[in-house]
Structure formats: C-alpha cells, structure tokens
Amino acid sequence: MSFDHIMSVTIGGLTVGMIYALIALGYTMVYGVLKFINFAHGEVFTVGGYVAAFSLLAMGIDASTPWLKVAGAIALALVAAVTVPMVLGFLIERIAYRPLRGRSRIIPLLSAIGVSIVLQQLIIIIFGPKPVTIPTLALSSASVSFLGVNVRVLALVIIAVSAALMIGLTYLVKSTRIGKAMRATSQDMEAAEMMGIDTNRTIAFTFLVGSALAGIGGLLVVMYYGSLKYDAGFLYGLKAFTAAVLGGIGNIPGAVVGAIVLGMTETYGVSVDLGFLAWFVVAGLVLGLYVQMVRVPNRRLAHIAADRRTPEYERSIMNVYRLTPYHGIKTLLAERTDALLSVSAVDAVRLMAGNIFLAVLAAVMFINSSARIDTRWQPVIAFVVLMVILMFRPSGILGEAVTEKV
Amino acid sequence: MATRMETSSGRGTATAHRGAAVRRIASAMPAWVWWLAGIAIAAGFPLLNVIGVVETAWLRVGVVSLIFALLALGLNIVMGETGLLNLGYIAFFAFGAYTTALLSSPKFEIHWPFLAVIVASTLVAMVAGFLxxxxxxxxxxxxxxxxxxxxxEIVRLTIINLVPLTNGPNGITGIYPPRLFADAKPALEGIEAWFIIDKPLEYYYLVLVCVVVLAVLLTNLKNSRIGRAWNALREDELAAISSGITAVRAKMLSVVLSAGIAGFAGSLFAYYSNVISPESFLFMQSVIVVCMVVLGGMGSIPGVMLGAIALQALPQLIREAAGAARSDFEVYRMLIYGVLIVVMVIVRPEGLLPDKIFRREAHEVDPRELEMTRQSLFDLEEGEKDLEV
Structure with a gap:
C-alpha cells in the first residue's frame, strides 16, 4: 500500500465525489423546497451529457485541433449543456410536478418516475441506444505531477470547477434575494406566500439552478470518461441521491460532504486491500462506541431531574449504558428510566448486534487482508451505503435541513 | 345556505349526475355478477385459441398477463392498501423464481415436487420481505x-455477481415442468400426461385458478379487521396508532404477505418460462408493476388485475397492429408506460376502476355524496335543516 497508490485513489474518489455533488445539489435543493424526490434529475444529467457530447462531435474536434478551437468548442458545449437541461427542468416542473403540489408524498414521486422513464426512452429515440463517445482530446489525456503523483488535468479541473460552483451556489442561497426566497419557501410555503414571495417562481428557479448544475456534471463526465450511456442517469442519479441523504437532505454543504464521502467509499472500496479498509471499520466501531457509551449517556444524564440524581442512580444508569447502549437510549427516550435496571445479558447481546457485526466484519477483513473487493461489486457499495444510512441515520451526517410540518 | 351550495357547485353537478347514473346502473348488479362475468371471459379466452381464432402467441401473452396480475395484486397490498411505495418489488419475484429454478432444474440435479417448490419459493420470498x-x-x-x-438493485446485482449459485447473467436453464406428483414416471403418455403441466393452455388455467383464488382471498382480507387497519395507516398513521393499531406489525404483515405473493408468482413464472435470467428482474419491471397498480386503481382488486392484463396485452396489440421490429418496439413501449404514469397521476389518480375510498378522495367528488357525508357529520348540530339538499 504505497503512498502514491493511496494518493491517486484519493484524487480519483474526490473527482467522482465532486461529480456526484453537482448532481446531488439538485436533489437536495428540490427536496428542501418541495419535500419530494425529483427522480427525473438523473435523466436531466444524462441529457446534459448527451447534448454536450453531440455539440462537441458536431464541431468536429479531435486530438489534432488547435487548443483555441478546442476551448471554443468546449465553451459552446458548456452553453448547450446548461441551457437544454435548464429548459427541460423547467418544463418537467411545470408539466409533471406543479399540478400535483400538496398531494401526499408518493404521488409526485410516481410522476417523477414516469418522467424519468419518458426521458430515458426519448434519449434512446433521439440519440440512439449506443453510448455516445467523444474523440480523445489532448486535454483529456494530459496529466501533471501533483505531490509526486501523476494526476489527470481533467480531474483537477473537475474538482476546481465543482468547488467554484458550490461556493457560488452557497453565495446564491445565503446572500441574494432569490436565495432568501428559496429558503423561505423551503421553510413554510404558505407563510412565504403571505410575505409576498412568488413561490411558483422560486420553485421554478430552484429547478433551473439544479438542472444547470446537473448539465455541467454531464459535460464533465463526458469529458472525463469519454463516453456516456443512455441509462447512466439512473445510477448517477441514485448515487447522487444517496450522497444527498448521506449528508442530510435539504442541506447544501451536506450534499457536498455526502458526495465526497460516497465517492471516496466507492473508490477506496474496490481499489485498496481489505486489510487497509478494515482500519476504517475499526475507526467506525470506536467512534460509534464512544458516542454510545460516553457522549450520549453524559448528555442524557444532564436531563435527569435534580431530585433523582443520587450517585448510585447515576452510576447504575451509566453501567447499563455501558452494557447496552442502544437499550439505554431507547428506554431513556421513552422516559421509563426505572426499566433500565432490568436488562438481561441476552438483551445486551441482541442490542449490541450492530457493534458485534462491525467487530466480526473487521476481523474477517483482517484475516483476508490481502484480498480486494471485485470491481463488479462497485455499484452495490453505493446501494448498501444508501440502505444503511437510511436505516440507521436518515437525517444524515450534517443533519436534515428540512422543516417538517405535521 | 342551501342555495349557496347549489350555485357554487352549479356546473359540476350535470357531469357528476351523469357519472352517478352510470354508477347506479353498474352498482345495481351485485358484485358477484361482475366477478362471474370476468372469470367467464378469462376462462373462455383459451377456447378461442382451441377453435383457432387467435394465435398461440396470444395465449402466451395471457399467461404472462395473469402472472403479472398476481404480482399487481401483491403490490396492491403494500401500495394500495397500506400506502407504502415499494420500488423493488420485483426482487421478491426474483427470490421466488430463483428458488424454483434451484429446486427444480438440472443446475444442482434437484427435483422437488411442484407443490413443495411453490411453497418453498413463497416462504423464501416472505423471509426476504420480513428481513x-x-x-x-x-x-x-x-x-x-x-x-x-x-x-x-442489490438483489439483481447479487444475482449477476453470484455466478456459482445463479450462473450470473446467463441465468438458469431447463427448469423442469411442474408435476403434480413427484413420482410420476418419465413416460408422458396416457393418464400421466395429465399430471404434468407443460403446455401454454395448461399453464393458463393453472395461473387463472391462482389469480381467482387470490383475488377472492384478498377481497375478504380487505374487508377484514387487518384490511381496515391497513387503510387506516394509509390515511393517517398517527390517528391509526392512536386508535390502537400496532403500525409496525400491520405494515410488516402487509410487506411479508405481498412478498409471499410475489414469490409465488415468481415460482409460476420460472416454471412457465423454463429459463430465468437477471434480465427479467430489472428496475423497469418493478416500475411496470407499479404502473399496473396505478393504472388500474390503487386499492381496487378488480382494477389492478385489469391494469395488469391491459398493460401486458397492449404491447402485443400494438405489435400486431404496427408489425414493428422488436427492439424498436420496446423503446416505445416503455415510453408509453412512462407517459401513462404521469398522465394517470395527474388526470385520474384514482385509476380506471377505482376503489370507492380513492374515488371519494380524488378530485371529481360527486357533490351529492359529499353533502350526504357532511349531513351525517353535522347531524347532531343545530341548523341541520340548512344543509338539506
């Protein structure tokens, strides 16, 4: 496990993560405002990529084209990859989502799935079922030495462009008038309307921004990988959604953090030895135990009423916590603190199952430390991350920024 | 107050009354007449093939539609009755199909009897649903x-990657036809040929019987305590829990039951198609089943069966009418499904043959019906005379 290898894997993970982030921002913004999963967002990304690729092809550039012309062609492709998805996003919102506003959660989701299928089939009908491939440019094969490692220039470009866009988006949402309107609409649509905010316009604007980012993501993917398939949007979209949930849905910095974590997990997962990965599992286990046995009990103890805070009582609670963290949290949440004292050893094992699982997993990984996860399991990694995060911490790493109205 | 209501619903009443008239005629006939008519049509359909009016291809479409009707009935339990959207429903179908393929094929040289295999497939899918x-x-x-x-997706990718067990993308071939008695001799003549199901016609009736039995069972379940608990959870989870429904247990029951039905359908599918591969269990297949439920009407048992049959028969109809090339056609088929979902949820969210609760919820409420509800709501209040129509 050399430093060079780790370094190049890290940069690869960061690049993939940044692309996920560009798409995830669209999911998270729409979720923040409308509280529904814009399932068609992945297809908007694919359309962006296809439009970019076909405009590059139409301008007939190849490896021998002078760089000025290449730059011009990329600029034009960028314009196309931003405009077309924007129009598309706007139309989708107007046609398929606006009539359904205020209905239960799954109805607009169904509509979004329908739109996603329609878009995917339209891509096949218009552009054909074969993946679109762009000619190799000097730019796409160029590499520089970065901290002693050879890195593709495009990877650095992707990281830089994405970072710049995210800073711009944060500025837009935090410090402009329309950003304020977006945040207000997200918090409480009715109240925002009463304050004179045109929520329809704000929602349309959210879709425009999200689609533009996805379109840029499409362009970057086409340039980085050289080709794109019509159904790529499904997987990219799901991974980006995973990233958005991972970071906390509705939370813009969260989407970026989640995307980078997901990109790293995926890339590390298949390109380093299990023995190396096992240390991450150990770190997760230690962190989890720390939270369960030290942080949470201490925080919870602070909430115990003053008249019950005898040293024996506190100690007994701490002991039960150390034995059965999950159970302790649950019963304290239920305000049945007396029940804490009657926990059997069987219960303790049952409730520690998650930690035991992680420990066994780490042990197995250390035993097979020179093995690697086969690349064909890579898509499964993202899905497993998605399931695990939704099951155990649906609010994500940085917490949800969605206000729920009951 | 009465006059104000009259004017406010002025234009809507004419159409609503016409709709009500149709409904009145329809509901004048008892439900069992409709059931019998449906069963008679379904049972009579293969006879058209026997006398040579329709091709055998149509019989095959019939078998697949009925298998999908089973799937739609199963998905309807979670989606229509309990209000949980399941987008990976085809995974349970895959569990059933692969269990059947492993227990009754040359892959591991295992040949369990038909009934045992079908029970095992159902159970495996139910365990998966439970987990x-x-x-x-x-x-x-x-x-x-x-x-x-x-x-x-995890299930599908695992099937593809777990080559030693599933043969990966190639799938499992040569699944033995269902045999009602395990010890039937290999000779396929005389009376013993009757106990082996290997012709589309026989499959058709086998699946049809399953569909009818399941539909009857589910109709009873829908009107039972459990069915009402599901509906209550769908309408308002908080209120349902407050009325003493154990939400997790009721939901789990609906997920496990629907998974079992999918496993059952998957087993029949594996037997019928003889060959199974991961291609049959794509995400798109889940979407198609969802589409059937939405088209037919969420929560409506006759509706989802109609939806399944319509969506399976429609492509064949178009294919015959247009004579289009297969690969070309598949694209338009999915396009139509996609458009159908969007149009249905926007224009007619209650489906073609709506369940009565969904019809009342949807936009086109019969004002008289609504007022009758209102009347009963305000029955005990003062000034109830004002509300009379």
Missing part, C-alpha cells in the same frame, strides 16, 4: 421507496 421490513418500516414514505429500490 427487509425489519429495519425499513420506520422510514417515511419516499425514503421507504428509495430503500426498496436499492434493495431491488
């Missing part, structure tokens, strides 16, 4: 949909 429902049922609607989607 997935344990951690996921606390999630809210849209997250649940995404988790089930991820589950479906």
């Amino acid at each position: 997935i429902s344990l951690p996921t049922l606390r999630l809210r609607g849209d997250y649940l949909a995404i988790v089930t989607l991820a589950f479906g």
Whole structure:
C-alpha cells in the first residue's frame, strides 16, 4: 500500500465525489423546497451529457485541433449543456410536478418516475441506444505531477470547477434575494406566500439552478470518461441521491460532504486491500462506541431531574449504558428510566448486534487482508451505503435541513 | 345556505349526475355478477385459441398477463392498501423464481415436487420481505421507496455477481415442468400426461385458478379487521396508532404477505418460462408493476388485475397492429408506460376502476355524496335543516 497508490485513489474518489455533488445539489435543493424526490434529475444529467457530447462531435474536434478551437468548442458545449437541461427542468416542473403540489408524498414521486422513464426512452429515440463517445482530446489525456503523483488535468479541473460552483451556489442561497426566497419557501410555503414571495417562481428557479448544475456534471463526465450511456442517469442519479441523504437532505454543504464521502467509499472500496479498509471499520466501531457509551449517556444524564440524581442512580444508569447502549437510549427516550435496571445479558447481546457485526466484519477483513473487493461489486457499495444510512441515520451526517410540518 | 351550495357547485353537478347514473346502473348488479362475468371471459379466452381464432402467441401473452396480475395484486397490498411505495418489488419475484429454478432444474440435479417448490419459493420470498421490513418500516414514505429500490438493485446485482449459485447473467436453464406428483414416471403418455403441466393452455388455467383464488382471498382480507387497519395507516398513521393499531406489525404483515405473493408468482413464472435470467428482474419491471397498480386503481382488486392484463396485452396489440421490429418496439413501449404514469397521476389518480375510498378522495367528488357525508357529520348540530339538499 504505497503512498502514491493511496494518493491517486484519493484524487480519483474526490473527482467522482465532486461529480456526484453537482448532481446531488439538485436533489437536495428540490427536496428542501418541495419535500419530494425529483427522480427525473438523473435523466436531466444524462441529457446534459448527451447534448454536450453531440455539440462537441458536431464541431468536429479531435486530438489534432488547435487548443483555441478546442476551448471554443468546449465553451459552446458548456452553453448547450446548461441551457437544454435548464429548459427541460423547467418544463418537467411545470408539466409533471406543479399540478400535483400538496398531494401526499408518493404521488409526485410516481410522476417523477414516469418522467424519468419518458426521458430515458426519448434519449434512446433521439440519440440512439449506443453510448455516445467523444474523440480523445489532448486535454483529456494530459496529466501533471501533483505531490509526486501523476494526476489527470481533467480531474483537477473537475474538482476546481465543482468547488467554484458550490461556493457560488452557497453565495446564491445565503446572500441574494432569490436565495432568501428559496429558503423561505423551503421553510413554510404558505407563510412565504403571505410575505409576498412568488413561490411558483422560486420553485421554478430552484429547478433551473439544479438542472444547470446537473448539465455541467454531464459535460464533465463526458469529458472525463469519454463516453456516456443512455441509462447512466439512473445510477448517477441514485448515487447522487444517496450522497444527498448521506449528508442530510435539504442541506447544501451536506450534499457536498455526502458526495465526497460516497465517492471516496466507492473508490477506496474496490481499489485498496481489505486489510487497509478494515482500519476504517475499526475507526467506525470506536467512534460509534464512544458516542454510545460516553457522549450520549453524559448528555442524557444532564436531563435527569435534580431530585433523582443520587450517585448510585447515576452510576447504575451509566453501567447499563455501558452494557447496552442502544437499550439505554431507547428506554431513556421513552422516559421509563426505572426499566433500565432490568436488562438481561441476552438483551445486551441482541442490542449490541450492530457493534458485534462491525467487530466480526473487521476481523474477517483482517484475516483476508490481502484480498480486494471485485470491481463488479462497485455499484452495490453505493446501494448498501444508501440502505444503511437510511436505516440507521436518515437525517444524515450534517443533519436534515428540512422543516417538517405535521 | 342551501342555495349557496347549489350555485357554487352549479356546473359540476350535470357531469357528476351523469357519472352517478352510470354508477347506479353498474352498482345495481351485485358484485358477484361482475366477478362471474370476468372469470367467464378469462376462462373462455383459451377456447378461442382451441377453435383457432387467435394465435398461440396470444395465449402466451395471457399467461404472462395473469402472472403479472398476481404480482399487481401483491403490490396492491403494500401500495394500495397500506400506502407504502415499494420500488423493488420485483426482487421478491426474483427470490421466488430463483428458488424454483434451484429446486427444480438440472443446475444442482434437484427435483422437488411442484407443490413443495411453490411453497418453498413463497416462504423464501416472505423471509426476504420480513428481513427487509425489519429495519425499513420506520422510514417515511419516499425514503421507504428509495430503500426498496436499492434493495431491488442489490438483489439483481447479487444475482449477476453470484455466478456459482445463479450462473450470473446467463441465468438458469431447463427448469423442469411442474408435476403434480413427484413420482410420476418419465413416460408422458396416457393418464400421466395429465399430471404434468407443460403446455401454454395448461399453464393458463393453472395461473387463472391462482389469480381467482387470490383475488377472492384478498377481497375478504380487505374487508377484514387487518384490511381496515391497513387503510387506516394509509390515511393517517398517527390517528391509526392512536386508535390502537400496532403500525409496525400491520405494515410488516402487509410487506411479508405481498412478498409471499410475489414469490409465488415468481415460482409460476420460472416454471412457465423454463429459463430465468437477471434480465427479467430489472428496475423497469418493478416500475411496470407499479404502473399496473396505478393504472388500474390503487386499492381496487378488480382494477389492478385489469391494469395488469391491459398493460401486458397492449404491447402485443400494438405489435400486431404496427408489425414493428422488436427492439424498436420496446423503446416505445416503455415510453408509453412512462407517459401513462404521469398522465394517470395527474388526470385520474384514482385509476380506471377505482376503489370507492380513492374515488371519494380524488378530485371529481360527486357533490351529492359529499353533502350526504357532511349531513351525517353535522347531524347532531343545530341548523341541520340548512344543509338539506
């Protein structure tokens, strides 16, 4: 496990993560405002990529084209990859989502799935079922030495462009008038309307921004990988959604953090030895135990009423916590603190199952430390991350920024 | 007050009354007449093939439609009755199909009797449903949909990657035809040929019997205590829990039951198609089943069966009418499905043959019906005379 290898894997993970982030921002913004999963967002990304690729092809550039012309062609492709998805996003919102506003959660989701299928089939009908491939440019094969490692220039470009866009988006949402309107609409649509905010316009604007980012993501993917398939949007979209949930849905910095974590997990997962990965599992286990046995009990103890805070009582609670963290949290949440004292050893094992699982997993990984996860399991990694995060911490790493109205 | 109501619903009443008239005629006939008519049409359909009016291809479409009707009935339990969107439903179908393929094919030289295989397939799918429902049922609607989607994809990718067990992308071939008695001799002549199911016609009736039995069972279940608990959870989870429904248990029951039905259907599918491969269990297949339920009407048992048959028969109809090339056609088929979902949820969210609760919820409420509800609501209040129509 050399430093060079780790370094190049890290940069690869960061690049993939940044692309996920560009798409995830669209999911998270729409979720923040409308509280529904814009399932068609992945297809908007694919359309962006296809439009970019076909405009590059139409301008007939190849490896021998002078760089000025290449730059011009990329600029034009960028314009196309931003405009077309924007129009598309706007139309989708107007046609398929606006009539359904205020209905239960799954109805607009169904509509979004329908739109996603329609878009995917339209891509096949218009552009054909074969993946679109762009000619190799000097730019796409160029590499520089970065901290002693050879890195593709495009990877650095992707990281830089994405970072710049995210800073711009944060500025837009935090410090402009329309950003304020977006945040207000997200918090409480009715109240925002009463304050004179045109929520329809704000929602349309959210879709425009999200689609533009996805379109840029499409362009970057086409340039980085050289080709794109019509159904790529499904997987990219799901991974980006995973990233958005991972970071906390509705939370813009969260989407970026989640995307980078997901990109790293995926890339590390298949390109380093299990023995190396096992240390991450150990770190997760230690962190989890720390939270369960030290942080949470201490925080919870602070909430115990003053008249019950005898040293024996506190100690007994701490002991039960150390034995059965999950159970302790649950019963304290239920305000049945007396029940804490009657926990059997069987219960303790049952409730520690998650930690035991992680420990066994780490042990197995250390035993097979020179093995690697086969690349064909890579898509499964993202899905497993998605399931695990939704099951155990649906609010994500940085917490949800969605206000729920009951 | 009465006059104000009259004028406010002025234009709507004419259409609503016409709709009500149609409904009145329809509901004048008892439900069993409709059931019998439906069964008679379904049972009579293969005879058209026997006398040579329609081709055998149509019989095959009939078998697949009926298998999908089973699937739609199963998905309807979670989606229509309990209100949980499952986007990985085809995974349970895959569990059933692969269990059947492993227990009754040359792959491991195992040849279990038909009934044992079908029970095993159902149970395997139910266990899978139970395991997935344990951690996921606390999630809210849209997250649940995404988790089930991820589950479906994990199952499919695992099938592809787990080559020693599943043959990967090549699939498992040569599944033995169902045999009612395990010890039937290999000779396929005389009376013994009757106990082996290997012709489309025989499959058709086998699946038809399953569909009818299941539909009757589910109709009874829908009107039972459990069915009402599901509906209550769908309408308002908080209120349902407050009225003493154990939400997690009721939801788990619906997920496990629907998974079992999918496993059952998957077993029949594996037997019928003889060959199974991961291609039959794509995410798109889940979407197609969802589409059937939405088209037919969520929560409506006759509706979802109609939806399944319509969506399976429609492509064949178009294919025959247009004579289009197969690969070309598949694209337009999915396009039509996609458009259908969007149009249905916007224009007619209650489906073609709506369930009565969904019809009342949807936009076109018969004002008289609404007022009758209102009347009963305000019965005990003062000034009830004002509300009379």
